[in-house]
Amino acid sequence: xxxxxxLVVENLVAGYVRGLPVVxxxxxxxxxxxxxxxxxxxxxxxxxxxxxxxxxIATEGGRVWVDGRDVTALPTHRVVxxxxxxxxQTGNVFTTLTVHENLKAGAHVIHGSLDERLERAYALFAxxxxxxxxxxxxxxxxxxQMLAIARALMTDPTLLMLDEPTAGLAPRxxxxxxxxxxxxxxxxxxxxxxxxxxxxxxxVSDRGYVLAEGRNxxxxxxxxxxxxxxxxxxxxxxRR
Amino acid sequence: xxxxxxxxxxxxxxxxxxAIGVTFTLEIMRFANFAHSELLTWGAYIALIIVTxxxxxxxxxxxxxxxxxxxxxxxxxxxxxxxxxxxxxxxFRRLRRRGALPLTMVFAAFGAALVMRHLxxxxxxxxxxxxxxxxxxxVELLPGVRVLPDQIFILGLALAAMITLHAFLxxxxxxxxxxxxxxxxxxAQVCGIEVxxxxxxxxxxxxxxxxFAGVFTGLTPQxxxxxxxxxxxxxxxxxxxxxxxxxxxxxxxxxxxxxxxxLSLLVISPGYKGAMPFLLLLAILIxxxxxxxxxxx
Numbered sequence: 321x322x323x324x325x326x327l328v329v330e331n332l333v334a335g336y337v338r339g340l341p342v343v344x345x346x347x348x349x350x351x352x353x354x355x356x357x358x359x360x361x362x363x364x365x366x367x368x369x370x371x372x373x374x375x376x377i378a379t380e381g382g383r384v385w386v387d388g389r390d391v392t393a394l395p396t397h398r399v400v401x402x403x404x405x406x407x408x409q410t411g412n413v414f415t416t417l418t419v420h421e422n423l424k425a426g427a428h429v430i431h432g433s434l435d436e437r438l439e440r441a442y443a444l445f446a447x448x449x450x451x452x453x454x455x456x457x458x459x460x461x462x463x464x465q466m467l468a469i470a471r472a473l474m475t476d477p478t479l480l481m482l483d484e485p486t487a488g489l490a491p492r493x494x495x496x497x498x499x500x501x502x503x504x505x506x507x508x509x510x511x512x513x514x515x516x517x518x519x520x521x522x523x524v525s526d527r528g529y530v531l532a533e534g535r536n537x538x539x540x541x542x543x544x545x546x547x548x549x550x551x552x553x554x555x556x557x558x559r560r
Numbered sequence: 561x562x563x564x565x566x567x568x569x570x571x572x573x574x575x576x577x578x579a580i581g582v583t584f585t586l587e588i589m590r591f592a593n594f595a596h597s598e599l600l601t602w603g604a605y606i607a608l609i610i611v612t613x614x615x616x617x618x619x620x621x622x623x624x625x626x627x628x629x630x631x632x633x634x635x636x637x638x639x640x641x642x643x644x645x646x647x648x649x650x651x652f653r654r655l656r657r658r659g660a661l662p663l664t665m666v667f668a669a670f671g672a673a674l675v676m677r678h679l680x681x682x683x684x685x686x687x688x689x690x691x692x693x694x695x696x697x698x699v700e701l702l703p704g705v706r707v708l709p710d711q712i713f714i715l716g717l718a719l720a721a722m723i724t725l726h727a728f729l730x731x732x733x734x735x736x737x738x739x740x741x742x743x744x745x746x747x748a749q750v751c752g753i754e755v756x757x758x759x760x761x762x763x764x765x766x767x768x769x770x771x772f773a774g775v776f777t778g779l780t781p782q783x784x785x786x787x788x789x790x791x792x793x794x795x796x797x798x799x800x801x802x803x804x805x806x807x808x809x810x811x812x813x814x815x816x817x818x819x820x821x822x823l824s825l826l827v828i829s830p831g832y833k834g835a836m837p838f839l840l841l842l843a844i845l846i847x848x849x850x851x852x853x854x855x856x857x
Binding site: 376 | 737
């Protein structure tokens with residue numbers, strides 16, 4: 321594939337109602353093996369941006385490339401085949417399906433045997449292995465998040481997008497999730513996440529983008545954003 | 561009493577086959593398809609066309625028909641499945657794409673039902689028709705319980721169809737995709753599941769089962785353009801009683817409605833039989849609106 325960044329988003333305009341965009345021309349890039357975090361106040365268009373990249377909502381302008389391939393107008397089920405794994409913020413597991421069935425559903429686009437992939441998922445997320453026959457509604461919050469991530473990894477995505485992966489989790493679980501993401505990035509996967517827990521997320525990230533009112537506000541290496549007084553004051557809940 | 565039980569189970573099997581389709585449409589397409597009953601009629605008449613040309617076959621054993629009628633039922637199932645998908649493409653999908661309200665979908669379904677029913681009247685007229693004129697002698701299963709061999713055969717086939725469908729939903733990857741779609745279309749898409757493909761398959765399965773129900777109704781003993789319509793309320797009562805969304809619910813609901821309709825004949829005059837589905841539906845909606853298997857929301 322091309323030597324450029326894994327994900328390139330250029331001047332993306334998107335929203336839920338045509339003519340009323342929430343994202344007004346945002347540009348971001350994510351390289352292989354790096355974790356990039358999007359932060360910003362509520363309504364900044366972070367989740368909307370992820371949904372637009374995944375093809376869940378229509379884009380009105382701009383382009384999205386994954387590994388040099390234009391995926392801008394593709395329907396969601398085709399975007400998945402092009403190498404994006406997406407973990408939405410809410411409703412990210414099928415509660416009426418078992419853990420095992422959730423993982424199988426996640427691999428819907430894969431033809432042939434899933435045995436190897438399933439075993440790999442259980443190896444990576446050991447607590448799920450013991451619960452494979454349980455319906456997902458019976459899982460704890462942390463286990464659900466694990467299942468959602470494991471499900472998104474079933475297709476071997478080159479880019480993993482997560483919308484608030486630590487929302488509602490106990491602090492110890494938050495650390496676990498971030499450690500898992502770090503490990504995934506080290507295998508070469510590009511990770512793009514939206515986080516409310518901005519300070520903690522940036523501290524495990526390589527780079528970050530600050531969005532406000534649907535536009536790029538700041539961007540740079542994660543540590544630089546953490547040290548930037550204007551970012552800290554407006555978007556990280558004041559100085560430490 | 562036992563005779564009423566036997567009759568109830570036979571009617572119940574047919575209602576269950578139809579109710580499965582109603583449940584699927586409610587769960588996956590998210591609307592109450594009042595045209596579903598017409599798929600039963602279409603299935604029955606498509607089989608009639610085939611039987612008219614091929615003949616019902618020479619009676620096999622105690623049955624009143626031969627393999628030709630079975631083959632006709634299978635072909636009718638496939639064609640009715642495709643017809644259900646065609647109606648969706650012509651009517652319902654357009655409305656879904658426009659974000660139609662549930663009430664709009666219900667009215668559209670009533671419209672589709674009228675057109676579908678009257679197409680049958682137009683072609684075949686109002687008179688009753690028969691697949692076969694062979695006489696059948698009821699066999700005495702238990703003292704005082706008489707059933708036709710055809711009916712036992714039908715019950716067996718209906719159960720086989722339900723078990724096959726259950727296995728498909730439980731174990732195949734396409735079955736998992738259908739259940740995933742029923743719970744969350746957005747997440748299903750994120751998994752790479754193509755919504756249109758699942759919708760198509762759902763219509764084909766629903767239509768095929770409806771056709772079986774229609775042929776079975778027409779076989780015991782006759783066809784007329786209202787055979788589907790007359791079962792409409794029973795189908796919905798069964799689907800709602802079962803609690804939408806589960807195959808087990810629709811099947812249980814079907815048998816319970818069939819039993820209730822036939823057992824009620826022990827205490828009320830047959831003239832009121834038609835009111836039973838209404839009463840049942842009312843009772844379910846008042847006592848347990850989420851259905852037997854449905855979760856309380």
